Amino acid sequence: MNELRFMDLKDKLISSFYAYEDHLQVTDQVHDVKVQAIKDFETLGFPKKKEEAWKYTSLNKLLKQDYNLFAQVEDALDYKEVKKYFIHEIDTYTIVFVDGVYASQLSSTTHDKIDACLMSSAMEKDKYADLLEKYFNKIAPKSGLNALNTAFARQGAFINIPKNTVADKPIQIINFSTGKENNLMIQPRNLIVVGENAQVEIIERHQSLTENPVFTNSVTEIFVDKRGMLDFYKIQNDTHHASLIDNTFIKQMAETHCSVHTFSLGGALTRNNLEFYQKGEHSNSILKGVTLIEGKQHVDHNTLVHHTQPNCESHQDYKGIYDEKSVGVFNGKVLVEKIAQKINAYQSNNNILAHDDATINSKPQLEIFADDVACSHGCTIGQLDEEALFYLKSRGIPAKEARALLTYAFANNVLESVKIGAIKKRINKLIANKLNVNLGFDL
Amino acid sequence: MLKIKNLHANVEGKEILKGINLEIKAGEVHAIMGPNGSGKSTLASVIAGKEEYEQTEGEIILENEEISELEADERARKGVFLSFQYPVEIPGVSVTNFIKTAINETRKAQGLEEMPAKDMLKKIKEKSELLEIKRGFLSRSLNEGFSGGEKKRNEIFQMAMLEPKFAMLDETDSGLDIDALRIVSNGVNKLKTKDNAVMVITHYQRLLNYIVPDFVHVLMDGKIVKSGGKELAHKLEEHGYDWIKEEMKMA
Numbered sequence: 009m010n011e012l013r014f015m016d017l018k019d020k021l022i023s024s025f026y027a028y029e030d031h032l033q034v035t036d037q038v039h040d041v042k043v044q045a046i047k048d049f050e051t052l053g054f055p056k057k058k059e060e061a062w063k064y065t066s067l068n069k070l071l072k073q074d075y076n077l078f079a080q081v082e083d084a085l086d087y088k089e090v091k092k093y094f095i096h097e098i099d100t101y102t103i104v105f106v107d108g109v110y111a112s113q114l115s116s117t118t119h120d121k122i123d124a125c126l127m128s129s130a131m132e133k134d135k136y137a138d139l140l141e142k143y144f145n146k147i148a149p150k151s152g153l154n155a156l157n158t159a160f161a162r163q164g165a166f167i168n169i170p171k172n173t174v175a176d177k178p179i180q181i182i183n184f185s186t187g188k189e190n191n192l193m194i195q196p197r198n199l200i201v202v203g204e205n206a207q208v209e210i211i212e213r214h215q216s217l218t219e220n221p222v223f224t225n226s227v228t229e230i231f232v233d234k235r236g237m238l239d240f241y242k243i244q245n246d247t248h249h250a251s252l253i254d255n256t257f258i259k260q261m262a263e264t265h266c267s268v269h270t271f272s273l274g275g276a277l278t279r280n281n282l283e284f285y286q287k288g289e290h291s292n293s294i295l296k297g298v299t300l301i302e303g304k305q306h307v308d309h310n311t312l313v314h315h316t317q318p319n320c321e322s323h324q325d326y327k328g329i330y331d332e333k334s335v336g337v338f339n340g341k342v343l344v345e346k347i348a349q350k351i352n353a354y355q356s357n358n359n360i361l362a363h364d365d366a367t368i369n370s371k372p373q374l375e376i377f378a379d380d381v382a383c384s385h386g387c388t389i390g391q392l393d394e395e396a397l398f399y400l401k402s403r404g405i406p407a408k409e410a411r412a413l414l415t416y417a418f419a420n421n422v423l424e425s426v427k428i429g430a431i432k433k434r435i436n437k438l439i440a441n442k443l444n445v446n447l448g449f450d451l
Numbered sequence: 452m453l454k455i456k457n458l459h460a461n462v463e464g465k466e467i468l469k470g471i472n473l474e475i476k477a478g479e480v481h482a483i484m485g486p487n488g489s490g491k492s493t494l495a496s497v498i499a500g501k502e503e504y505e506q507t508e509g510e511i512i513l514e515n516e517e518i519s520e521l522e523a524d525e526r527a528r529k530g531v532f533l534s535f536q537y538p539v540e541i542p543g544v545s546v547t548n549f550i551k552t553a554i555n556e557t558r559k560a561q562g563l564e565e566m567p568a569k570d571m572l573k574k575i576k577e578k579s580e581l582l583e584i585k586r587g588f589l590s591r592s593l594n595e596g597f598s599g600g601e602k603k604r605n606e607i608f609q610m611a612m613l614e615p616k617f618a619m620l621d622e623t624d625s626g627l628d629i630d631a632l633r634i635v636s637n638g639v640n641k642l643k644t645k646d647n648a649v650m651v652i653t654h655y656q657r658l659l660n661y662i663v664p665d666f667v668h669v670l671m672d673g674k675i676v677k678s679g680g681k682e683l684a685h686k687l688e689e690h691g692y693d694w695i696k697e698e699m700k701m702a
Contacts, residue, residue, distance in 0.1 A: 394503070399539045402499050403553040403609060404527035404560070413552060417543030417592075447552060 017071050018053055022046060024077050025159050032162075034131045041145050045158035052152035064337040064369040065279055065308040070223055070251055075193035077160070079107035085184060085217075087114055093215045094180060097430040100211070101179045103165040107186055108194040110163055114182075122208075123168035124179045127197055130166035139168060144199055147229040147257045149283070154255055157227040161197030164228075167210070171203035171233070178209040178428060183226075185250070187218025198228040202236040209428060213243040216250040221276070223251045230258040230266075234288065238266045241431050242280075245273040245438055248303055255281045262288025262317070269426055270297040271435050272307040273442060283312040284322065286348075292321045298419045298435070299328040299336055300442055308337035315348040318378075324355040327419045330366035338370045340385070346377040355385040360392060360418060362411075392418075412443040452477045452648040453498075453617050458509035460497045467493045469673035470509070475617070478645040482659055482684060483652045485670035486692050491652045492536060494670065495619045499533040500526045513617065528557045530616030534606040534623050536652075541593040546605060547575065549593050550612050557613070578611040582638045599626025607638045614642070619650045624658035636661030656688035669695055 025046045032039055054071055055062040085106055094102065101124040104114035110126055117125045123136075130136040131144075148154045165181045183196055202208055216222050232238050244252065252275055258266050272278050284293040299307045313322040328336045338357045359368040372385040392414050400410035416439055426432045440447055453475045460468040467490045475481050483491050497504045498511055500523035511519050518526050541549070555565045566574075579589060582604050594602050603623050610618055620639065624632055639662050643649060651662055659667075659681060667683040668675045669692070677683065677695055 393539070396539045396541050398501055398523060399535065399541070400549075400553075401523040402527050402533050402535075403549070403613065404524055404557040405553055406524045406556060406560075407522065409552070409556055410524070413544055413549075414541070417541055420543035 017073075017075070018049075020074075021077070021156065021160075022050055028078075033128075035134070035137060037137065037141065038131050038144070042159050045145070045155045048150060048155035049152055049159060052150070052155060054152055061310055061339060064335075064339075065277070065306065067277075070277060073191050073221065073223070075191050075223060076189045077193055079109055079189050079192060084113060085111065085186070090114070090184060090215075090217070093182060093184070093213060095178075095211055095428075095430050095434060097433070098428070099177050101177060102182065103179065104182045104184065105163055105196065106184045107189060107192060108163055108183070108196065111184075121173055122170065122175050123166060124175075125166050127164040127166045127199060128162055130199070136166070136168075139201055140199070143201055143229060143231045145229070147231060147259045147285070148227055148255065149257070151255075153225055153253055153281075154227055157195045157197055157225050157255070160195040161227065164197035164199070166198070167200040167208065169202045169206040169208045171206060173203065173206045175206075175208040178211055180211045180213070182212075183214045183224065185216045185222040185224075187216060187220030187222070190220050192220075192222045194222065194224045194226075196224065196226045198226070200228065200230040200238070202230070202232040202238050204233040205235040206233070207237040209239045209241075211241045211243065211428075211431065214246055214250070214252050216247045219247055219249050221249045221251070225253045226255065228254075228256040230256070232258065232260050232264045232266055234261045235263045236261070237264065239427055240266075240268045241426065241428070242268065242270040243273075243434075244271060244275055244278055246275040246278075248274070248276055248305065250275050251277040253279045253281070257283045257285070258293070259285045259287055260291045260293065262290055264288065264291045265294075266292070267294035267296070267425070269422065270309070271438070272297065272299040272301065272309075273438055274301065275305060275307070277306045279308045279310065281310050283314070285314045286317055286320045286322075289317045289319045291317070293323070294425070295322070295324040295326075296422045296425060297326040298422045299326070299330070300415070300419070300439060301334040301336070302331035302442075304333050306335045306337075308339070310337070310339045312341045312343065313353065315342070315344045315351045315353065318347065318349045318351070320348065321352045322354070324357075325422055326357045327422050328357070328359040328368060329362060329415050329418065330359065330368055331362040333363075333365045335366070336368040338368070338387075339373070340371075341373040341375070342383060342385075344376040344378050344381055344383065349378045349380045351378060351381040351383065353381065353383040357387045358418070359387075359389045360415070361389060362392065362415075408443075409445050409447060412440065412445040412447060415439075415443060416447075452479075452514060454510070454512040455498070456510040456512070458494075458497065458511065459507045460493060461505045461507055462493060462503065466507070467673055468497065471673070471675055473668065473675065475648045475650060477648055479666065480643070480649045480651065480662060480664045482664035482667045483650060483670055484654070484667060484684060484687055489670045490673045491670050492621055495533055495621045495650070495652060498619060499523055499531060524556075527613075527615075528560050532610050532613060532615030532618040534603070534610060534618065534620045536621040536625065538594045538602045538606055540595045540597075542595045544593045545590050546593055546608075547589045550575070550609060553609070554612060574612065578608055581611060581641060582608045583634050584608055600628060600631035603627055603635055604631065607635050611638060611642055616647050617650070618647070619652065621652045622654065623651070624653055624655060632658065632661065656684045659684045671695065671699075
């Protein structure tokens with residue numbers, strides 16, 4: 009039965025694609041890519057639970073729903089109402105979408121020295137044809153979800169930081185869903201190109217404004233050229249009815265430094281497919297995450313660091329705190345090719361189960377074909393330390409606050425590497441709100 | 452200040468405290484001595500409200516209020532303080548953050564506003580000077596990588612900040628070199644007033660040369676078997692505990 013229903017959504021998606029194909033406003037070259045993608049999706053379909061990488065995360069429930077693929081109502085949001093979802097304490101470029109449609113009144117884009125603009129305009133314009141040819145759909149590996157996104161993606165952020173340029177301020181990409189369309193499916197597609205010796209900081213957030221379900225299948229491709237630097241912050245603090253599959257792929261050339269921090273603080277089902285491909289020596293990849301969920305929320309971090317060159321580093325540090333009936337998954341793969349000697353790869357996944365009904369599935373996977381490398385991994389699952397709780401309580405700190413303080417302390421070393429103070433403060437506040445305490449943390 | 456009546460307590464089902472009676476008045480310093488495993492630390496933990504330690508009988512009365520049913524944090528906010536023998540390391544929480552949280556949570560519970568940042572800083576400065584604590588120390592993670600002496604000094608610093616009515620020092624002298632012992636004892640003595648009281652748990656007379664007790668009690672097998680003045684501590688230092696055991700047999 010289930011298989012049939014999958015077919016329903018899959019078929020619907022495929023027939024919808026052909027129905028709207030003629031309305032695509034893209035170059036012929038992009039058009040061809042999309043047609044190929046829908047064919048790939050037809051072959052590959054949605055991931056199945058029997059696939060190793062999807063063993064602990066089932067999409068069944070999500071795929072049984074009927075989705076609206078195109079938002080009918082274009083809704084102008086008032087900035088005042090949504091300001092709180094922006095990192096507004098600092099000056100940033102903003103690229104904002106509402107129900108998958110670009111919201112110009114909430115955005116502040118630029119073509120001055122750097123490009124922080126829309127995928128749709130990049131796809132239409134000849135001056136970006138070279139970049140698209142080189143990178144669009146070239147970094148993301150072939151998978152059903154990526155193909156689906158490639159076929160449908162119309163909108164997203166296009167960020168291009170030319171050689172020797174440091175982006176003068178961070179760039180925020182925010183996807184709002186208004187719930188005006190019940191069961192909306194959104195497929196944002198971002199392309200980020202960081203030129204040689206260039207630098208950029210990016211903040212990304214998906215946010216539902218109502219309790220209506222929304223299913224986002226997002227793909228972000230990132231290319232970082234020699235000596236480039238990228239710091240990417242993902243804030244996932246959505247409602248209990250919003251599901252997100254975030255597919256982010258980063259190709260790094262020599263001497264690059266790339267970090268991704270993922271703060272998974274809410275959502276119905278959140279799956280992060282985060283993959284780094286090191287293509288040059290002396291590159292460094294940093295993957296950090298804090299997951300703090302409750303209820304029946306489900307967060308899955310599926311990471312890959314592919315070391316294909318010698319003398320590189322990767323550091324993964326994921327902390328998870330799971331309360332009530334929430335479920336966490338960490339599946340971290342480090343692949344070291346034979347040629348990739350002198351690699352230093354570190355992976356750590358520490359979890360706290362705050363409730364008897366909470367679950368964590370943690371699976372480190374190290375595949376090492378080189379013989380002169382330093383690779384380590386560690387995984388812990390435990391509870392908050394009772395001795396530490398007593399210590400805090402014995403100084404007058406009530407149980408709830410003591411738990412919050414220990415939870416925060418547990419996650420703290422992930423936050424320490426956040427370079428933008430306003431983000432750190434925001435995450436502190438979100439954590440405090442989630443734990444229902446009024447503690448500053450930031451001292 | 453503190454009255455303990457017929458206190459019995461179990462740890463993991465085994466009775467450790469077997470009927471303790473003790474009265475500590477405001478302005479007094481009491482020392483609890485006794486061989487290993489006699490129940491000294493258990494007594495302190497039970498008074499502080501450690502949940503795993505089950506009080507099966509008796510009363511703990513702080514300033515006319517029975518506190519046996521209160522949570523550890525409630526007792527602390529009423530003025531009970533325990534300087535731990537082995538303070539827990541808490542990575543990610545700085546000493547300053549911790550002490551500010553403790554003070555402000557206590558104030559909140561009393562219906563007071565948070566302490567203004569300026570006053571807090573002033574107090575921290577004053578109390579850290581008293582214990583010869585350097586500035587950098589305060590921004591380190593609580594007890595993480597602290598030496599034995601730093602841990603104990605940090606405990607007394609917290610005591611100085613929280614100004615408890617009734618403070619228990621559990622083997623505060625262990626792991627201290629002579630200089631640290633002097634600093635810590637000096638801190639405790641400066642904090643001593645006629646309105647508060649201190650209970651010192653120790654194995655050795657050494658600490659009692661610095662923090663001079665008004666009364667010394669000997670705890671053996673979960674009971675106070677002998678009480679006396681400070682000279683009792685000297686006698687224990689010289690002769691050990693065997694003579695008390697003999698006395699008990701005779702009785």
